[in-house]
Amino acid sequence: MPRPISVRIHPEAVRHNLQTAKQSASGARVWAVVKANAYGHGIERVYPALAGADGIALLDLDEAVRVRELGWTKPILLLEGVFDSADVATAVAHRLTVSVHDDEQLVLLAAARTQQPIDIQLKMNSGMNRLGYRPDVFRAAWERARATPTIGSIGLMTHFANADDGAIDWQLDRFDAATHGIPGERSLSNSAAVLWHPRAHRDWVRPGTILYGASPTGAARHIEGIGLRAAMTLSSRIIGVQTLAPQETVGYGRTYEVERPMRIGVVACGYADGYPRHAPTGTPIVVDGIRTRVVGRVSMDMLTVDLTPCPNAGIGSTVELWGENVKVDEVAEAAGTIGYELMCAVARRVPVDIDTLAAAQHEAAESVTA
Numbered sequence: 001m002p003r004p005i006s007v008r009i010h011p012e013a014v015r016h017n018l019q020t021a022k023q024s025a026s027g028a029r030v031w032a033v034v035k036a037n038a039y040g041h042g043i044e045r046v047y048p049a050l051a052g053a054d055g056i057a058l059l060d061l062d063e064a065v066r067v068r069e070l071g072w073t074k075p076i077l078l079l080e081g082v083f084d085s086a087d088v089a090t091a092v093a094h095r096l097t098v099s100v101h102d103d104e105q106l107v108l109l110a111a112a113r114t115q116q117p118i119d120i121q122l123k124m125n126s127g128m129n130r131l132g133y134r135p136d137v138f139r140a141a142w143e144r145a146r147a148t149p150t151i152g153s154i155g156l157m158t159h160f161a162n163a164d165d166g167a168i169d170w171q172l173d174r175f176d177a178a179t180h181g182i183p184g185e186r187s188l189s190n191s192a193a194v195l196w197h198p199r200a201h202r203d204w205v206r207p208g209t210i211l212y213g214a215s216p217t218g219a220a221r222h223i224e225g226i227g228l229r230a231a232m233t234l235s236s237r238i239i240g241v242q243t244l245a246p247q248e249t250v251g252y253g254r255t256y257e258v259e260r261p262m263r264i265g266v267v268a269c270g271y272a273d274g275y276p277r278h279a280p281t282g283t284p285i286v287v288d289g290i291r292t293r294v295v296g297r298v299s300m301d302m303l304t305v306d307l308t309p310c311p312n313a314g315i316g317s318t319v320e321l322w323g324e325n326v327k328v329d330e331v332a333e334a335a336g337t338i339g340y341e342l343m344c345a346v347a348r349r350v351p352v353d354i355d356t357l358a359a360a361q362h363e364a365a366e367s368v369t370a
């Protein structure tokens, strides 16, 4: 029998979250961002839920090819563009839209062997200082791109450094000033800007993390009331119980000492499964539907929980590490990171299944209304 840990993916939640993003940025078209294998959820698993998106954005070529092979006919955007001429050939063969952030990429595209011009998104570095042309040279780059016969439509894009804590106007103002009078569709907004900065919505938005129900800030409380649903549930079971007397300690490093008699549950989940080792005593966790806390250090294959609030729990009790009842961001915040990282880092050894029941119910509902 395999260890009782598993991760369940909820395509219905992704479908719902995409709707929420669309409502939030109504009027804009949506690039659904599925880089890093759909933030760890699996592109194939969430693909059926993305039918309502206008395009799919990612950065690995093999992911782009997989999306085409799944039957996607709408645009696919390569967020980091091409790295060599073989990439250009793949982009041509699969009709990919490529982002262009420097002249090397323009040269590669100019040398493309294609009858059909390649659509691009010309990227401005408006202050993030990662990829893109600086505002003062952006117009000249656009002129070069426009003069390149192998290049088709030119969208204009930039990326915000801190859409999650409020200040985007400085970048937006730079972008608007430097693109004034340049034709082309604009694409600026990540999840945070989709939720909180209508001024940045423009023609296309690029939500990623909110499609999976996680918070752009990494804090679950910031998306309370928006109605996003968790697209991933990491669950396991209690495989051991210890009853400890005062002054006894739990686990490696003896970091947690019991003050009063306490039942401790041992959960089959550790950092080798992708649970963060930095999650301290107090990190929320749900046992048999009741919220309790992690105590002591997370080890490779196991972690320990306080069973005081759930006296009926014992071996075999179900544990939700994260999902709808404990948000991935709550665990992340306790561990000093963000939900994005935890979702992407679930280990290969954890078996995955898909919540097909909810998907089937959705289809049944659709066929009734159709």
Ligand SMILES: *Cc1c(COP(=O)(O)O)cnc(C)c1O
Residues within 6 Å of the ligand: 033, 035, 079, 159, 189, 190, 191, 192, 206, 207, 208, 209, 210, 216
């Ligand atoms: C990852 C990424 C996004 C999506 O960001 P979220 O914060 O997950 O919404 C959008 N645009 C670019 C260029 C990205 O790299």
